[in-house]
Amino acid sequence: MDAGLYIHIPFCVKKCSYCDFYSITDGSLYPAFVEALKSEMRMTRDSNLTFDTLYMGGGTPSVLDAETIGNIIETARQSYEILPHAEITLEVNPGTVGLKQFEEYRCSGINRINIGVQSFDPVRLRFLGRIHSGDDAQAAISRAQKAGFENLGLDLIYGIPNQTKTSWLKDLKLAIEFEPRHLSCYMLSFEPGTPLYIDLQEDRLRPLAEPQVCELFETTLEFLSDHGYVQYEISNFARESMTRSGLKGADRNRSRHNMKYWNFAPYIGLGPSAHSFLEPKRYWNCADVKKYIQDLDAGRLPRSGVERLGMEQLMIEAIYLGLRQTQGILIDGFDKKFGVTFRTRFKDTLDMLEAKGLIGLFQNRCALTSKGMLYLDSIAAMFI
Numbered sequence: 078m079d080a081g082l083y084i085h086i087p088f089c090v091k092k093c094s095y096c097d098f099y100s101i102t103d104g105s106l107y108p109a110f111v112e113a114l115k116s117e118m119r120m121t122r123d124s125n126l127t128f129d130t131l132y133m134g135g136g137t138p139s140v141l142d143a144e145t146i147g148n149i150i151e152t153a154r155q156s157y158e159i160l161p162h163a164e165i166t167l168e169v170n171p172g173t174v175g176l177k178q179f180e181e182y183r184c185s186g187i188n189r190i191n192i193g194v195q196s197f198d199p200v201r202l203r204f205l206g207r208i209h210s211g212d213d214a215q216a217a218i219s220r221a222q223k224a225g226f227e228n229l230g231l232d233l234i235y236g237i238p239n240q241t242k243t244s245w246l247k248d249l250k251l252a253i254e255f256e257p258r259h260l261s262c263y264m265l266s267f268e269p270g271t272p273l274y275i276d277l278q279e280d281r282l283r284p285l286a287e288p289q290v291c292e293l294f295e296t297t298l299e300f301l302s303d304h305g306y307v308q309y310e311i312s313n314f315a316r317e318s319m320t321r322s323g324l325k326g327a328d329r330n331r332s333r334h335n336m337k338y339w340n341f342a343p344y345i346g347l348g349p350s351a352h353s354f355l356e357p358k359r360y361w362n363c364a365d366v367k368k369y370i371q372d373l374d375a376g377r378l379p380r381s382g383v384e385r386l387g388m389e390q391l392m393i394e395a396i397y398l399g400l401r402q403t404q405g406i407l408i409d410g411f412d413k414k415f416g417v418t419f420r421t422r423f424k425d426t427l428d429m430l431e432a433k434g435l436i437g438l439f440q441n442r443c444a445l446t447s448k449g450m451l452y453l454d455s456i457a458a459m460f461i
């Protein structure tokens with residue numbers, strides 16, 4: 078199975094109020110970071126794996142100019158076997174990129190753009206602490222398309238305090254007017270350590286009530302399905318489009334890279350805080366740009382942890398990752414991989430979840446129902 082390469086660019090213009098991804102706002106470290114990143118690639122050179130995806134996320138990779146991005150891709154190609162047809166994605170923050178920069182990104186080897194729109198609504202954008210307006214987001218999408226990026230994904234967030242079904246539908250409608258191939262619709266979460274989490278703890282904000290959040294989730298599924306977007310993971314939707322042979326298909330519009338995480342494929346993560354998985358081993362880098370640079374300057378890999386997953390852990394992980402996807406857990410594959418009989422081993426849990434309408438059991442699949450998708454974490458925990 079081909080592997081995925083993830084590169085974490087740990088810089089943002091400003092931190093958003095809800096975000097717990099590792100990033101800093103000190104742009105003076107860009108050059109030293111890029112040199113360190115290139116050293117990390119050369120030190121972890123790997124000729125045993127072939128890569129069919131490269132994903133530059135963060136942080137805000139689009140704070141780096143196209144020449145730097147091109148340079149990083151070139152060093153990645155020298156260090157790893159990146160296949161000619163690889164999906165090469167760059168995450169873009171709408172407040173950071175003009176038309177010329179999109180055109181240059183395209184020349185640098187990027188063939189897929191994912192834009193963090195989050196919302197087009199000024200009130201929601203202010204609440205989330207985004208640096209851009211709704212108009213900026215629309216302009217960024219148009220520019221990316223004008224620059225020739227056909228493979229375009231947009232990220233949106235819902236479940237924001239005071240958000241109504243009408244205002245969420247407005248965001249969804251505007252998003253699909255651009256006909257992106259891919260949409261990620263994330264439910265707002267309050268992650269420990271973020272400003273939003275602190276506001277919540279200190280009673281400065283009231284989250285949207287659970288029934289309303291559920292309604293927005295159901296609205297998302299219904300609206301996107303009515304408009305030709307196929308849900309393939311809890312938060313991810315691919316546009317159904319005609320293939321050359323005239324068949325309808327949404328598969329080719331999925332995020333090939335993110336599928337690696339959900340399907341137990343090997344992936345290597347580079348940059349501060351990035352995680353790697355080479356079954357059964359998982360390891361990760363320190364979440365500190367300065368330490369990352371110092372380590373690599375001194376010829377050391379910037380690792381901060383490693384774990385070897387035992388069979389039980391791998392099994393739980395396979396359940397969690399399988400349930401995230403609409404196809405669910407493929408039972409015969411699971412039985413073969415772990416030498417168990419899924420239906421027997423988890424019979425009581427499966428019976429209970431099925432009776433509550435939270436999962437569906439089919440001939441060879443076990444998948445969450447749309448109601449079950451709202452409770453993924455607690456359902457996965459029931460299998461432990």
Ligand code: SF4
Pocket residue numbers: 088089090091092093096097098100135136137170193
């Ligand atoms: S959401 Fe994106 S732009 Fe905002 S702080 Fe997080 S990584 Fe940076």
